[in-house]
Structure formats: structure tokens, C-alpha cells
Amino acid sequence: MSVICFVDTNLLVYARDANETGKQPLAEAWLEALWRQRRGRLSYQVLHEFYVAVTRKLRPGIPVQDAREDVRALMSWRPVSANGVMLEGAWAVQDRYGLSWWDALIVSAAQVAGADFLLTEDLPAGQDLGGVLVVDPFQSAPEKLL
Secondary structure, three states: OOOOEEEOHHHHHHHHOOOOOOHHHHHHHHHHHHHHHOOEEOEHHHHHHHHHHHHHHOOOOOOHHHHHHHHHHHHHHOOEOOOHHHHHHHHHHHHHHOOOHHHHHHHHHHHHOOOOEEEOOOOOOOOEEOOEEEEOOOOOOHHHHO
């Protein structure tokens, strides 16, 4: 059985944030394992947030061309597009679990992607959100899931 992990924006950003000396190596380990095993998925929302965060919010940020190369590479993870199914799913997630709109969109995208796990530090680890289990990637090693 192939385990699919949906990656939230924060994991991608920490992998590029040199100021996060504790989280950067863990984020890099997760991404390397996901690339090697071809188990990563994400959404266009995640790609948008990543690009803005690493080019405008990080101090120092990364060069725009490097961020664009990262986004282009991550396109091979078959990003989930926003559509009616995802929108309806996000409303259902928001209503059922009381999540913010943006978190509900992430969870719905993970569901649409068929993900087993959602790698994020923004939601409670261990929570099952409609068949997608939340995993804090900074509290769990890739070897435990993959």
C-alpha cells in the first residue's frame, strides 16, 4: 500500500528558512523522503502560499528565480486545483470541525488528493479529519509513516 502525504505550506517554507535551525533539517528530511518515495501531494493554494512566504516574508528571503524553480519542481506532485468538489468539501470540513476557511481548504485538498496524512504543525496532531490523519512533521520522523 502506498502512503500519500499531503504537505502543508509550513513544511516547505521551513525547508528554505535558514533561520529555523531546529526545524529546517527536519523539514528537509521529510521532503527528501517524499521525493525519493514519490509520496508527496499538495495543492495550488500551498504553492501560492509558499512562493509568497519565501520571496516576501522570510528574512532573508530566497531569490525569486529559486522560488520559481522550487514551485516548478513541486508541480510534479500533481497539485490539487480548486474546484467545486474541493469547495464543497472545504465547507463540510469547516462546518464539521470548526476549522478556519484556509485550513478547511487544505484538508479538503488532502481529501481530494487521496492523502492518508496531512503534514502540518497548524492543526492538532493525531486528529482524523474525514479520513486524513494530521501529523506534526516536527514531532514524527518520515520513517514512521513511509
